[in-house]
Amino acid sequence: MDAILLQILNGLDKGGAYALIALGLTLAFGTLGIVNFAHGALFMLGAFCAVSIQSILTLSKKVKDESVTFFDAYKETPYLEIWFPEIGPTIIDWAVPLSILIAIPVMLLIGLAMERGLIRFFYKRTHAEQILVTFGLAIVIQEIIKANFGANPIPTAAPDIVAGSANIGSLVGLSDNIVYPWWRLIYLVFALVVIGGVFAFLQFTTFGMVVRAGMHDRDMVNLLGINVEKRFTIVFGLAAVVAGLAGVMYAPILPPDYHIGMDFLVLSFVVVVVGGMGSLGGAVAAGFLLGILQSFASTNEVKSIIPGIDQIIIYLVAVVILLVRPRGLMGRRGVMED
Amino acid sequence: MSKKIITTNDWSRRSVLKAGLGTAAVAGAPMFYMKNAYAAEYLNDPGDASSVKFGFNVPQTGAYADEGADELRAYELAVQHLNGEGDGGMLNTMQPSSLKGNGVLGKKVEFVTGDTQTKSDAARASAKRMIEKDGVTMITGGSSSGVAIAVQGLCQEAGVIFMAGLTHSNDTTGKDKRRNGFRHFFNGYMSGQALGPVLEKAYGKERNAYHLTADYTWGWTQEASIKASTESIGWKTGNTVKTPVGAGDFSQYITPVLNSGADTLILNHYGKDMINSLTQAVQFGLRDKQVNGQDFVIVVPLYSRLMAQGAGENVKGIFGSTNWHWSLPDAGSQAFVKSFGQAYGFPPSQAAHTCYVQALLYADACERAGTFMPCEVVKALEDHKFDGMGNGPTEYRGADHQCFKDVLVVKGKDNPSSQFDVLEVVEVTPRAQVEYEPDNEFFAGGDLGPCNNGAA
Numbered sequence: 001m002d003a004i005l006l007q008i009l010n011g012l013d014k015g016g017a018y019a020l021i022a023l024g025l026t027l028a029f030g031t032l033g034i035v036n037f038a039h040g041a042l043f044m045l046g047a048f049c050a051v052s053i054q055s056i057l058t059l060s061k062k063v064k065d066e067s068v069t070f071f072d073a074y075k076e077t078p079y080l081e082i083w084f085p086e087i088g089p090t091i092i093d094w095a096v097p098l099s100i101l102i103a104i105p106v107m108l109l110i111g112l113a114m115e116r117g118l119i120r121f122f123y124k125r126t127h128a129e130q131i132l133v134t135f136g137l138a139i140v141i142q143e144i145i146k147a148n149f150g151a152n153p154i155p156t157a158a159p160d161i162v163a164g165s166a167n168i169g170s171l172v173g174l175s176d177n178i179v180y181p182w183w184r185l186i187y188l189v190f191a192l193v194v195i196g197g198v199f200a201f202l203q204f205t206t207f208g209m210v211v212r213a214g215m216h217d218r219d220m221v222n223l224l225g226i227n228v229e230k231r232f233t234i235v236f237g238l239a240a241v242v243a244g245l246a247g248v249m250y251a252p253i254l255p256p257d258y259h260i261g262m263d264f265l266v267l268s269f270v271v272v273v274v275g276g277m278g279s280l281g282g283a284v285a286a287g288f289l290l291g292i293l294q295s296f297a298s299t300n301e302v303k304s305i306i307p308g309i310d311q312i313i314i315y316l317v318a319v320v321i322l323l324v325r326p327r328g329l330m331g332r333r334g335v336m337e338d
Numbered sequence: 339m340s341k342k343i344i345t346t347n348d349w350s351r352r353s354v355l356k357a358g359l360g361t362a363a364v365a366g367a368p369m370f371y372m373k374n375a376y377a378a379e380y381l382n383d384p385g386d387a388s389s390v391k392f393g394f395n396v397p398q399t400g401a402y403a404d405e406g407a408d409e410l411r412a413y414e415l416a417v418q419h420l421n422g423e424g425d426g427g428m429l430n431t432m433q434p435s436s437l438k439g440n441g442v443l444g445k446k447v448e449f450v451t452g453d454t455q456t457k458s459d460a461a462r463a464s465a466k467r468m469i470e471k472d473g474v475t476m477i478t479g480g481s482s483s484g485v486a487i488a489v490q491g492l493c494q495e496a497g498v499i500f501m502a503g504l505t506h507s508n509d510t511t512g513k514d515k516r517r518n519g520f521r522h523f524f525n526g527y528m529s530g531q532a533l534g535p536v537l538e539k540a541y542g543k544e545r546n547a548y549h550l551t552a553d554y555t556w557g558w559t560q561e562a563s564i565k566a567s568t569e570s571i572g573w574k575t576g577n578t579v580k581t582p583v584g585a586g587d588f589s590q591y592i593t594p595v596l597n598s599g600a601d602t603l604i605l606n607h608y609g610k611d612m613i614n615s616l617t618q619a620v621q622f623g624l625r626d627k628q629v630n631g632q633d634f635v636i637v638v639p640l641y642s643r644l645m646a647q648g649a650g651e652n653v654k655g656i657f658g659s660t661n662w663h664w665s666l667p668d669a670g671s672q673a674f675v676k677s678f679g680q681a682y683g684f685p686p687s688q689a690a691h692t693c694y695v696q697a698l699l700y701a702d703a704c705e706r707a708g709t710f711m712p713c714e715v716v717k718a719l720e721d722h723k724f725d726g727m728g729n730g731p732t733e734y735r736g737a738d739h740q741c742f743k744d745v746l747v748v749k750g751k752d753n754p755s756s757q758f759d760v761l762e763v764v765e766v767t768p769r770a771q772v773e774y775e776p777d778n779e780f781f782a783g784g785d786l787g788p789c790n791n792g793a794a
Contacts, residue, residue: 002596002597003593003594003597006593006594006596007590010589010590013589014587014590065755065756067755068756070672070675070676070678070680070685071678071679071680071682071683071684071685073685073755073756073757073758073759074756074757075755075756076756146403150403150404151402151403151404152404152610152613152644152645152647152648153610153613153648154648155617155648155650155651155652157650157651163621164623164626165621165622165623165626175597177597178596179596179622179623180622181621181623183621184589184621253587254614254617254618255614255648255649255650257610259400260586263584263586294590295589295590298590299590299594300577300579300594303579310590311582
């Protein structure tokens with residue numbers, strides 16, 4: 001029972017990340033019709049927003065370590081700690097939550113620049129060409145990050161107050177062995193809030209209504225005199241913000257490196273396809289479903305019956321669902337069906 | 339009018355005798371007196387060229403690109419030192435040494451590089467290009483056992499020497515050993531032999547271990563080696579779970595540890611996997627846990643300083659082993675750290691050290707053999723004993739082409755003084771403690787086979 005509960009939590013947590021990325025992918029696809037292989041790079045850029053803010057906050061006064069004579073080794077003390085001995089360490093400690101505030105405008109700008117500067121020129125091109133150009137863009141972004149930050153993962157810590165684990169078992173009257181990292185629980189709640197926020201934005205605002213109408217029939221909305229392209233550009237920026245926030249919050253879970261986006265991108269595309277191309281609800285549902293299935297497939301009990309199942313379960317489920325429901329779980333008729 | 343006919347067959351008895359004596363003298367002369375005595379008898383013979391080319395096959399892209407960059411820095415330094423540039427580094431401490439700082443066999447050393455991408459197929463492709471197009475006499479480098487075994491096989495087939503870079507799987511000099519391949523780096527078995535007594539001293543005999551293991555040749559052999567070593571000191575082994583390479587999120591593999599009854603987690607992971615699994619194990623509170631009345635502990639059998647930096651504070655107090663560390667006080671290590679530090683501004687990694695040493699050892703073997711011919715170089719390296727290169731007296735055992743030397747047991751430092759000062763050496767395990775017979779069960783099944791000079 002303990003193990004099952006923990007694997008459900010793992011699945012929800014992982015599913016949260018998949019769902020957030022898949023949500024952005026679906027937003028871009030549903031509005032602009034673009035298959036954006038650079039979306040994983042946006043997730044990675046979000047994570048590196050956290051890394052950058054942490055680096056800026058920990059800019060240090062370097063005092064040469066005289067005991068090392070063959071190269072320049074330094075003892076470092078962050079300026080923030082020197083200038084503000086009281087609150088300096090606390091500000092550094094809260095680097096990741098602070099990064100969220102910075103990441104929102106930064107990712108919005110990056111998203112808008114990406115759409116206006118490159119992707120809009122490929123709207124009328126084939127999906128294959130869109131994939132090639134966005135994949136190329138992803139590689140360029142990765143290499144820029146690698147050139148500046150190196151190839152190794154960079155530790156990015158959560159605030160001390162949530163660095164440990166929550167004893168969920170004793171909280172709900174179960175075994176003491178049910179412990180789960182606070183930050184992962186926060187990530188799950190954060191994912192649900194962001195997903196809820198995006199849905200509320202699309203459902204309950206005039207802007208969202210126009211976007212939904214545009215997703216349904218772009219030409220009709222244009223004929224009504226509404227500049228739907230402009231709104232779709234903003235939606236692309238919104239998708240970039242969602243991916244970026246997912247990345248910022250994931251940085252303490254997985255030390256970011258230049259490849260972290262690509263690792264998630266492939267699985268997120270499977271999530272989009274399983275959920276149904278263009279279906280926001282499908283993307284979210286499939287994200288959580290596949291996250292949980294992947295976690296259970298990794299348990300020793302399941303692996304002892306079917307060795308290696310943990311590495312193929314997502315693709316296996318995708319094959320089965322596409323055979324049974326070719327449009328995915330919640331796919332709409334006519335999307336990517338020529 | 340008479341005409342004298344001159345023919346080329348006008349051999350006198352005297353000239354035949356002279357020619358015969360001359361031929362006998364040449365044939366009887368020791369080969370090492372003659373430059374290019376083996377000309378055109380082996381692949382990529384540099385012949386009369388003024389330079390010789392080495393092939394540095396390292397990961398320049400992918401997850402180990404930083405380690406690859408460090409290897410390349412070391413190789414460039416080695417080439418400088420071989421050609422008589424810079425301060426000479428370990429050329430000044432290597433004993434015995436035939437290197438004079440004038441290249442190798444009087445030829446200036448040049449190099450070409452390849453990108454292994456930490457993928458066997460890409461590594462083989464770049465090695466093949468360097469052998470066939472660039473004409474290298476030797477391939478060296480790499481940061482993965484899968485890659486090392488693949489490239490070693492290729493070099494054997496082609497007929498050039500392979501001086502392995504960072505490869506820790508028992509198989510590299512075990513079941514997959516090849517006559518043309520040599521490994522300076524230590525292996526999983528040696529890690530087990532070095533770590534066992536230290537772990538016993540630190541954590542006692544009553545432990546229940548849970549292994550998370552990277553699912554490829556290195557992970558399998560390290561798990562088997564560490565398991566044998568810890569069981570020999572009385573520890574029990576609970577579960578051994580294989581994890582996919584590059585899994586990223588290890589939470590689904592770590593949560594079962596919480597309820598397993600294990601009090602020790604052994605992470606047979608390297609590189610990015612090590613950083614991620616260790617970070618997440620700490621996040622799940624394993625280091626704060628008490629099981630079986632003891633503190634839960636984590637062990638990382640193969641450490642790398644570059645990777646330890648990535649794991650940050652999570653490495654503090656965690657035991658592991660390493661091939662070499664820049665803080666070693668011996669003259670060879672200090673000479674290398676000084677050269678490297680002055681050239682690049684930071685200390686070399688263990689990968690950089692092993693690659694630098696391999697380049698020098700190959701060059702020295704060529705000098706001693708008097709040729710670049712692979713089979714003669716193999717003979718010069720087999721059972722070669724040397725010192726002054728950072729790990730005490732060392733021997734390239736002829737039976738399996740594995741280097742035998744002291745092994746370091748290290749621990750994540752509690753109070754690092756600089757960004758490079760993340761590991762502390764807690765014990766230098768003497769070579770005798772990590773030595774084994776060539777037919778040891780962990781290395782059985784392979785055969786060096788014959789040497790290959792390649793087609794001229």
